[in-house]
Amino acid sequence: MSSTYQWCARALRRQPLFPVWLVLVLALSGLYDEFGTGANFRNIAIQASPLIIAAVGATFVIMTGGIDLSVGAMLFLAAAIESSRAFVSAPAGVVFAAIAVTGLLMGLVNGVAIALTRVPALIVTLASMQVFRGAGGHITGQQNIDLPAHLRGIGTGSLLGVPAPVLLAAVTTLGGVLVFGRTVFGRYLQAIGSNRAAALNAGLPVRAVTIGAYALAGVLAALASLTQTARLGAVQPSIGDGYELTVITAVVLGGTSLFGGRGSITGTVLGALVLTTAQTGLVFSGASPYVFDIVRGGVLLVAVIAAGIRWRTLAQALRPAAAS
Amino acid sequence: MQVPTLVRYTAALAASALVLAGCGSSQQESGSDGSGKKVTIGVNFDLLNGIRQAEKSAIEKAATEAGYEVVFNVADKDPQKQSSQIQDLVQTRKVDALIVIAQDGQQIASSVSLAKARKVPFIAIDRAVADQQNITFQITGDPVADGKLAASEFIDAGKTKPLKVLELVGALTDQNAIGRRDGFNEAVKGDPNITVVSQVPTNWDPAQALDGTSNALQKNPDINAIFVPSDFLLPSVQSALKAAGRLAPIGDPEHVFLVTIDGDQNGCKAMKDKTLDADIATPVDDFGKQAISAITTALGGQGVSPQSVRTEGLSLDQANFATTSAQVWGCVVA
Numbered sequence: 001m002s003s004t005y006q007w008c009a010r011a012l013r014r015q016p017l018f019p020v021w022l023v024l025v026l027a028l029s030g031l032y033d034e035f036g037t038g039a040n041f042r043n044i045a046i047q048a049s050p051l052i053i054a055a056v057g058a059t060f061v062i063m064t065g066g067i068d069l070s071v072g073a074m075l076f077l078a079a080a081i082e083s084s085r086a087f088v089s090a091p092a093g094v095v096f097a098a099i100a101v102t103g104l105l106m107g108l109v110n111g112v113a114i115a116l117t118r119v120p121a122l123i124v125t126l127a128s129m130q131v132f133r134g135a136g137g138h139i140t141g142q143q144n145i146d147l148p149a150h151l152r153g154i155g156t157g158s159l160l161g162v163p164a165p166v167l168l169a170a171v172t173t174l175g176g177v178l179v180f181g182r183t184v185f186g187r188y189l190q191a192i193g194s195n196r197a198a199a200l201n202a203g204l205p206v207r208a209v210t211i212g213a214y215a216l217a218g219v220l221a222a223l224a225s226l227t228q229t230a231r232l233g234a235v236q237p238s239i240g241d242g243y244e245l246t247v248i249t250a251v252v253l254g255g256t257s258l259f260g261g262r263g264s265i266t267g268t269v270l271g272a273l274v275l276t277t278a279q280t281g282l283v284f285s286g287a288s289p290y291v292f293d294i295v296r297g298g299v300l301l302v303a304v305i306a307a308g309i310r311w312r313t314l315a316q317a318l319r320p321a322a323a324s
Numbered sequence: 325m326q327v328p329t330l331v332r333y334t335a336a337l338a339a340s341a342l343v344l345a346g347c348g349s350s351q352q353e354s355g356s357d358g359s360g361k362k363v364t365i366g367v368n369f370d371l372l373n374g375i376r377q378a379e380k381s382a383i384e385k386a387a388t389e390a391g392y393e394v395v396f397n398v399a400d401k402d403p404q405k406q407s408s409q410i411q412d413l414v415q416t417r418k419v420d421a422l423i424v425i426a427q428d429g430q431q432i433a434s435s436v437s438l439a440k441a442r443k444v445p446f447i448a449i450d451r452a453v454a455d456q457q458n459i460t461f462q463i464t465g466d467p468v469a470d471g472k473l474a475a476s477e478f479i480d481a482g483k484t485k486p487l488k489v490l491e492l493v494g495a496l497t498d499q500n501a502i503g504r505r506d507g508f509n510e511a512v513k514g515d516p517n518i519t520v521v522s523q524v525p526t527n528w529d530p531a532q533a534l535d536g537t538s539n540a541l542q543k544n545p546d547i548n549a550i551f552v553p554s555d556f557l558l559p560s561v562q563s564a565l566k567a568a569g570r571l572a573p574i575g576d577p578e579h580v581f582l583v584t585i586d587g588d589q590n591g592c593k594a595m596k597d598k599t600l601d602a603d604i605a606t607p608v609d610d611f612g613k614q615a616i617s618a619i620t621t622a623l624g625g626q627g628v629s630p631q632s633v634r635t636e637g638l639s640l641d642q643a644n645f646a647t648t649s650a651q652v653w654g655c656v657v658a
Contacts, residue, residue: 032543040542047535130400142372144556144590156567228531233566234559234590236530237373243531276535283539289493289525 017254017270021277028281035284042163048276049165050228052269054243055250056176057220059268060213062251063180063189065196065260066114066121068214071221071247073132074106075240078225080136083145083235092150099222106132107218111211129244142237147229155230165227169269172220176265179216189213193260245300250275253303275299363392363420365619366413368406370427370451372398374556374588375606378653379450382612383423390616395419403431410435414442421445421460421619429453429499445622449611452499456632461618463611466634467500470585470604471507473639474551475518477583477602482517487549487581489520490540492561494553495528504553504585521547526557533557537564549581555591555603555654558584562599574598574642587640588654595645595655604637605652611635 029036054071061068078099081087087095106128113124157164180186188209192199200206229235254271256263278299282292367383369376380396387394395417399406406427413419422439426432426448433455439446445460452464478487491508494501512518521544524536533552541547541564552561565571565580572578575598584591587605594600618628640648640655649655 034543034545037542043538043542047538050531133400137372142377143374144559144588146559156563231563231567232530232534232560233563234530236556236559238529238556239531241529242527279535280539280542283522283524283536284543286522289496289523292525293496 015255015264015266015270017267017274021270021274024274024277024281028277028284032284035281040280042166044273044276044280045166045169046163046231047280048272049163049169050224050231051246051250051272051276052169053172053227054221054224055247055254055268055272056172056265057217057224058247058251059176059254059256059263059265060180060189061121061217062248062256062258063193063260063263064210064213065193066210066213067125067248067258068110068217069122069125069244070106070110070129070132071217072240072243073129073136074103074218074221075225075228075243076237077106077132077136077139078102078222079229079235079239080139082151082226082229083147084139087151088148092153095151096154096226099226100219103218103220103222103225104215105218106221107215108211110218111214114214115207115210137237140235140237144237145235147233147235151226152230152233155227155232165231168223168227172223173265173269176268180265185209185212190261193257193262195261246275249300249303253299271303363390363619363623364417365392365394365421365423365616366410366417366419367394367396367423368409368413369396369398369425370406371401374590374654375586375608376425378588378608379425379611382609382653383615384612386612386616390620392616392619399427401427403428406432407435411438414438414444419444420623421447423447423449423615423619424453425450426453428497445619447615447618449615450500452632459631460622461615461628462632463614463618464634465500465606466636467503468507468510469634470606470637471504471509471553472511473507473604473637474504474583474585474602475508475511477639477641478512478518478549478551478581479515481549481581481601482515485548486517487519488544488547489518489549489551490537490544490547491520491523491551492533492536492553492557493523493525496525498528501528501553508551526553528554528557530557530560533560534564537561538567541565541568541570547580549583552582552584555584555586555588558582558590558594558600562594571599574601585637586654587638587652590654591640592649592652592655595640595642595649598642602639602641603652605640605654606637607635608653 034040058068058071081102082095082099087098110125110128113119114121154164159167188204191204192206192209196206229239250271251268252258253274254264254267256267278295282295365387369380384394395413397409399409410422410424413422422444424432424446429452432453436446436453436455436458440458448459448462450464452462453459478489481487493505496502512520522540524540526533526536537550537560550561552558562571570578570580582600583602584600585604587603591600591603595603614633621628638648638651640652
């Protein structure tokens, strides 16, 4: 009994959002027969995948104490380039590589501007958001463009029964966990986010790591774009509009501090799953369309408040009880 | 790691360029002939998408025919930015008239007042503005009527087979979205053959439309009709239907009855492909023609009457497609 409680308390300390998601899933499954089906869980996993991919990238940025408001615009610009005439008949592999490079370049623009100047990340990415969105609009002419069939597999195909977006999200998550927890780069990210001045004094490559975080976020935003656009089957001017808020909500909800230094990739994944599950639950509940906005705003509010009072501090309170 | 000063200044310059580039731009169109002062019209849109492009083209065409110049800019869905841009058009560019699609019908009031004070005719198109007293002319679609027209297609189809309808809703802050929703709901209310089983907000976001449709199909597998409030959400809906194995052409027993509004290229293509049952087309050309005509009248010192016009959409369905599609802007472009 005691060991079970300790295990639960330890798990809760590590991932306080997990029971929240579990309760949400169980409650919705109890309320609606169609919710607790394999097909619906598959549906939720597919829908959450682009968000997971983009949010894992954003976690690296936020861990440094930075922010990236250009995620949605990067999504759109990557999609616009994917739909451009140059790539209409190119093999899928070439297109995907080109889009990944595009994402890398967009991330580098942000990272270099932020790391090498004293301009706050908020301002730089606010500006680059408009630049990227404007460039995407210029490429597409603000028109809807159908995506060639051979580029849709990354969003609609599957491998051994696992939907391609879910597979990509899983690989991204695994990669993110490894980079975050098992590499020098990951440890530097935490050190920089915790105390940038101390990291500089200790001789850590602060600028290079910051640039790396934004570059990684750019690549993952491009990957999210590939999956999302493929699912939609078309590039539309409003793709990614306001997406940065959803991404940041997922990251902060997952326990990553907006001030940097603390957070986890698995928390971010859970944040994305909670958001997607809640969204699906709202459709199942037949709630008024106005309630959707209330819930979305409410979740964001909870995430921000949680960031303020620090999830982990709250979870630490369980420690004495577990030890007794 | 010491970064050379030159590199830092270059990076700072690049960041500044990004900021400046992001502050919005305007473009001069329809060049001057260089002799005499042409009438210049400031055109300010809330955003730029497929239908806005068509509206812009319609204005430019009518302006060119009237011998006017157009200065065009976009507010990127930001009411404050729109207000600043209009202020710039009136006070700095000194345009002779304004054509505006308001991001927010209430917040545009200060711009309307400014134009009135400077005696610059203010023409509102597509989206109604609250300050009706001080505008010169307004031409909009009739979203409630469009919603009712869409509903009439469902009611007709419901006579042969009862319909369980998924109703998608646009942005809840957009009066066009609300009008279309209200018109649709009012018309189908009480019809024994129509049951709205799910109402899903999309915020005019294709991804939300895709996910919302997928979720609704999961919850209600017996949905056999979908009301799509704008053509640009149609690809999302079709992707969701395809993923659920429900995308079938008209005539197939598995076909999901679909009606949209706008009449853009997506809609026309789907009509041609016989995957879309009906489309309520917005009379985009009328907006341009009547706006320019009102400017000509106002600049001539006369009052524009009527001051406000609401134009109903054109019903395009499979029965009249061959004869009517030429009048639909998206079919002409497609």
